[in-house]
Amino acid sequence: MSRKDPAWKYSVEIEVPEKGGKKGYKYLKCNFCSKDIKGGVKRVKEHLACTHKDVKPCPKVPKEVKEEISQYLKDYETTKFISQRKFDEAVDCGSYFGDGPSGFGSGNPLEGVNSCPSNSSRGVRGPMDRFMENKGDEENEKNTAATKMTPTSAKEHRNQVCLDIGRFFFENGIPFNCARSPSYFNMLRSVGNYGRGLKAPTMHEMRTWILKEEEKTTSEIVNEIKATWKRTGVSLLSDGWSDMRNRSLINFLVNNPYGTVFLKTIDASDCVKDAQKLFELLDDVVEEIGEDIVIQVVTDNASAYKAAGRLLMEKRKSLYWTPCAAHCIDLMLEKIGELPQHKNALLKAKRVSNFIHNHQWVLSLTRKFAKKDLLRPAVTRFATAFLTLESMHQLKQPLQMMFVSKEWSSCAWAKKPEGKAVKKIIMNDNTFWPSVVYSIKTTKPLVNVLRIVDGEKTPAMGFIYGAMDEAKEKIAKNLDGDMESQCFRASRD
Numbered sequence: 251m252s253r254k255d256p257a258w259k260y261s262v263e264i265e266v267p268e269k270g271g272k273k274g275y276k277y278l279k280c281n282f283c284s285k286d287i288k289g290g291v292k293r294v295k296e297h298l299a300c301t302h303k304d305v306k307p308c309p310k311v312p313k314e315v316k317e318e319i320s321q322y323l324k325d326y327e328t329t330k331f332i333s334q335r336k337f338d339e340a341v342d343c344g345s346y347f348g349d350g351p352s353g354f355g356s357g358n359p360l361e362g363v364n365s366c367p368s369n370s371s372r373g374v375r376g377p378m379d380r381f382m383e384n385k386g387d388e389e390n391e392k393n394t395a396a397t398k399m400t401p402t403s404a405k406e407h408r409n410q411v412c413l414d415i416g417r418f419f420f421e422n423g424i425p426f427n428c429a430r431s432p433s434y435f436n437m438l439r440s441v442g443n444y445g446r447g448l449k450a451p452t453m454h455e456m457r458t459w460i461l462k463e464e465e466k467t468t469s470e471i472v473n474e475i476k477a478t479w480k481r482t483g484v485s486l487l488s489d490g491w492s493d494m495r496n497r498s499l500i501n502f503l504v505n506n507p508y509g510t511v512f513l514k515t516i517d518a519s520d521c522v523k524d525a526q527k528l529f530e531l532l533d534d535v536v537e538e539i540g541e542d543i544v545i546q547v548v549t550d551n552a553s554a555y556k557a558a559g560r561l562l563m564e565k566r567k568s569l570y571w572t573p574c575a576a577h578c579i580d581l582m583l584e585k586i587g588e589l590p591q592h593k594n595a596l597l598k599a600k601r602v603s604n605f606i607h608n609h610q611w612v613l614s615l616t617r618k619f620a621k622k623d624l625l626r627p628a629v630t631r632f633a634t635a636f637l638t639l640e641s642m643h644q645l646k647q648p649l650q651m652m653f654v655s656k657e658w659s660s661c662a663w664a665k666k667p668e669g670k671a672v673k674k675i676i677m678n679d680n681t682f683w684p685s686v687v688y689s690i691k692t693t694k695p696l697v698n699v700l701r702i703v704d705g706e707k708t709p710a711m712g713f714i715y716g717a718m719d720e721a722k723e724k725i726a727k728n729l730d731g732d733m734e735s736q737c738f739r740a741s742r743d
Contacts, residue, residue, distance in 0.1 A: 257294040282310040475509045482506045488549040498522040525557035546570045550577040575703040595685035605672045620648040636693045691728035695721035
């Protein structure tokens with residue numbers, strides 16, 4: 251990058267020398283906010299222009315400097331578009347490979363730019379386009395030839411592409427978080443590299459050769475991970491679940507630092523409560539993988555699995571049984587929920603939630619006042635019961651407004667015993683709301699730990715002990731306890 255770039259006036263280049271075998275490097279420091287910026291002078295310009303692209307904006311940049319750099323970036327983008335357009339037109343008109351006897355032009359890449367129309371509509375940028383036959387839509391060809399790409403038209407073109415992609419998501423009910431998938435970006439990059447005229451794969455191609463190729467690629471990835479098992483050792487993960495036919499299934503997965511591999515699924519409906527049979531099942535899977543490379547076996551904390559884990563460690567002296575941290579915390583919350591004050595809050599909250607969600611008119615009225623849905627407790631995770639309490643506490647005022655409104659007073663449910671009982675809980679029960687607040691204070695730190703250990707992005711093993719200590723301290727603080735003694739007992743436990 252030339253030193254004439256205006257960003258050099260407002261930043262200082264700092265060189266970090268080589269040290270301890272580590273290669274040295276350079277970075278830039280902003281003269282206004284002293285922020286260290288790595289990645290080159292382009293990021294400094296984005297920093298000073300406050301564009302929010304790839305770098306945090308400068309909070310102290312003077313207005314005149316911001317305007318100067320913004321104008322420089324705008325001029326640069328315009329120049330780049332003009333240069334690219336001239337290059338494309340030169341390629342389309344054959345200036346690089348002219349029409350002479352030898353097949354080569356005069357050597358001037360811009361000669362005849364305005365004298366002939368574009369012949370290529372695929373959008374691939376390169377001199378070989380002149381020798382490629384285009385079989386695209388004729389109307390599309392005319393529009394492409396007539397359109398000259400500018401920053402404004404490029405933005406409009408991108409907006410249309412984004413609308414088409416969005417419509418595909420909406421019409422097919424695809425979750426929005428699929429747009430975070432690496433394969434989504436790979437797909438768009440490949441389509442963009444191909445250019446116009448791509449014939450989309452058919453349904454038949456999807457389920458035949460494309461599926462087989464993807465299966466082959468996946469097998470190669472799995473085999474590469476399996477090749478590292480003997481070098482690193484592995485953890486065997488057992489994940490139990492129930493399907494729509496109410497079968498008790500167990501997924502077996504193998505994990506090591508290079509990734510997690512799905513091994514198989516077994517129907518364990520006849521042995522999920524039998525410790526001896528679970529032990530035999532786990533023992534067979536360990537034998538299949540290899541006892542010498544299995545370091546630990548991770549299951550949930552049910553009594554049958556605990557007994558099976560002990561039997562497994564007695565037979566296989568080189569491995570350990572480890573209970574699932576997420577399941578342990580969920581069981582802790584279940585036990586806490588059995589305490590009188592928590593139980594009182596949970597039972598009444600469940601009654602209110604069920605009443606609202608089981609009657610469509612009441613649910614619609616609740617949404618009108620609360621502007622959002624009241625969270626329902628799930629059957630499989632006890633933590634959701636306490637999340638329901640938190641949701642209900644946040645909607646306390648809208649719920650109370652609903653039960654004193656004219657709409658509620660004039661409806662049929664206001665005169666029925668069930669409706670009167672729920673209204674009494676929300677409006678006149680002197681123990682309900684204090685018990686809700688108490689339950690939130692004593693369980694929210696644990697629920698936060700559960701979110702950490704039950705996440706998928708970052709392994710939680712390095713954080714679980716510190717997170718549990720912090721949760722104990724927060725619970726003690728929420729209850730106005732003696733922090734020093736509480737912290738001492740927490741660290742000692």
